[in-house]
Amino acid sequence: MLEVPRDFRPFSEAIEAEAIPRDHRIPQVEPFDGTQDPSQHLTDLRAQMLICGGSMEVRCKLFMGTLKKAALDWFSGLPDRSITDFDVFSRMFMAQFAANKKKPPITSDLFDLKQQREESLKDFLQRFNEVALRIASLDERMAVIAFQKGLRSGAFDIALERANCQMMSEVRAFALSHIKTEENQIIKRAAENHETGGSNKEGNKHLRPRSDWSKRRDRYNVKEGNYRQADHGGRSRAEWTRSNEEEKFTPLIVPRRQILHDVNSASLFRFPAATERQLGPFKTDWCEFHRTHGHSTENCFVLGRQIERLIKEGHLKKFIAGKQEEGPSDRRRGPTSAARKRYSRSVLSVSGWVGPTRSPITFSDADFEGVSPHEDDPIVVSTIVMGYNVKRVLVDQGSSTDIMFWEAFIGMRIPTDRLMPYVGTLVGFAGDQVTARGYADLETTFGQGDHMKTITVRYLVVNAQSSYSMLLGRPTLNKLGAVISTPHLKVKYPLPSGRVGVLCVDQEVARKCYEDCLRARRQLYVTQVDREVQSIELDPRMTHFDSRPAPAEDVKDISLAEGKTVKIGVSLGKEDEEGLLTVLKSNMSAFA
Template sequence: MTLRNTSDRFMCKAFASLLRKSASDWYLRLEPDSIGSFREFGRKFTTRFANNRFRHDPADALLALRQGRNETLRDFMVRFNAELSQLIKIDIQIAVAALKHTTTDQNLKVYLTLKPPKDLQELGSKTSKIIRAKEACSRDRNRYQVGPANKKKEDSRPLGRLWADDRPAIKNTVPVFERLGYVPLKVPLSQVLFTIRDLDHEGLQVPHDDALVIRLIISNFDISKILVDTGSSVNVLHVGTFEEMKLGEERLGAAGYSIYGFSGASVQINGKIDLPVMFGTYPLQRTVMTTFLVVDVPFAYSAIIGRPALRDLGAVVSTPHLKMKFPT
């Protein structure tokens, strides 16, 4: 519709009828007779809503976000989606890359890497599933917490009736730290070592000095001959293994530092890359995003799992048993 040769009063009324939500609220709060012309109306409107213009730098706007140390994934996604809604158009790959860069949730990063969404609607669906799963797990953990929140309520059951809890049965004989999968610091040493003593030497000729060599799923590739080395300060991926995986050299980032071998000579680093690594077998599995240094040196293994990955996994390695335990 084109308006020509119309008065400023009519133009102001016509423009005001198109306003919605916050803009309409602003218009209704204007003082009477505070606008003398349509030009003045446009200038005040532009000044008031200048910050609401759509941005044309989607990558910069999203990458500026950061999930706080104590911020839940749900709260962070509210901020992320609010920023995303301000953009006119954004490629799904840019949105996924920005989310993986700005969130601190490792489970979400792994999920988006293994199953990248095809559009923004699928991205929202996937993040909602992760949030609901994390909150459900958090509620389950809270049931076993010891503290005022879980203090036993006063017994309001009627007298003279035999309840199941009154039967002379032994309950909760398993220590709470075993049920929850971790060992508190004040537990006696004899109880700390029970996990090692209970391991067997099946298939081993003891004593031995063999290395712990395992098989892992790295970025959906089944990789064998992987050395678990508690003496290595980095995780290493051999360049031959990297090339067979066909991940592309464009995914390699600069390492920014050097590493040295047993002889003290510097080792050539082709670059570093973050890959999801699945430890264990179903149903006792755990996936951890792991940073590998891709190196071009001759050695007998496809990769080396060093202390950084073992730390993130929370693993305990037993050389005599050639086994590794970690929480799932």
């Protein structure tokens, strides 16, 4: 015999008695089968209810009509008369399907959004806005940074950096004209291709299309020990790039990429249209001017010719070797002797200088909350640099510069051409010197949530051993307006809103870094290393490392006889001291 399903009556008698009017509008909501997000389904249903109207009893019946499959099976299994109103129905529904609820995005998720190779600015902005609108407490400044980080390099990326937008509304307004220009260019190129029957090759006639290069195969010459590619037409990489010298370009003091991204020079360039083709034989090289693979930015002939044209027109004087004007770029090499003397005189003189007005920053017993008892734990915090959450950041008020270690620089995948040349060395506590690889200006965010503050920090990048990722010195602390309390293990700084931001120390990470420092130092003390090892002492507690036992308290010298003295503790009582001296004098040969 077939089993007849039982009647289910989860609704109360009042809801069952209420009839749906004939002319009542049925809500247009996608049926819920138990696999979708229950919160989104309930939000869509409530929005439709505001349009359709109806009593509470009618809403309950319409809600039931949106369920199917597993969700309807759940509803049919509810106890009789268990649903008394719409709110009860909603709570039971959310509790049953809570596992399907999607985790709401947070601000840091925006850094995962990247503009695809063929994605237009309009499509990327729309996709970015869809995620940003779902974030409950969106940090506008962080959203702007994430949007800039996700953009492809090109004319709009450079123009947006020059605009210095602070809010996403400013970014959207700024992007409208570029979106319109981009769409007009697409229509124009399509019309030109239709008329000529092919693509415009005026700017790229010296390069071969990707299809030609991909047909060839790489070969390795074992005898000569160098990499030969048939793609080069039998020429080596040096021969391929020799045209730069044959063109006799004006010598420059910075890489071409820096000139291309200079905020005052970017508008002078005529950027070619983006292409999918590989423009050149080198598949791994990337040109930021053409925005494609095949050759590097430094070996781009078209870019070199445009730079040469601009130099002849009187532009780019500060980038010409031997003709650069004195400006901010010259001061990067460090203070001159005259500048140091002026500073010394200004320190010794009395003046009526008035400092900037800032919000008062104080520390109280309430700031001890969450702080474990410690013995001089270092100030180690976490920051966000270039969209990466960087831990093991040591705050050192004794450092006159901000340092990023090479491992952290590589780990964040920052292009090495972002490094600007730096002439000088760093001197540690013990007088040891470390040569810097260069410096980079990177946007750094401190704090979380409402306590976020973003500033641009100039990091000196060094290749040295350290258990820390970065070191923040006085320049950043002054720019941030930070006040540090080592007993409370907190860093406080003023926010643009007038409030005070708080950055807490992660004691577990701080102690782990300190232990790593001690372990590395002990290894260097015990093991004799043949090669030169560069290290930077970042913790004052490690400046004088001594493996010998040390007194537990202060001591004083006591004379037992002429020319013979011993040291005893200063905390001994008078009677104990006299008794100890009697023993020492009777055994003078053993103790002195």
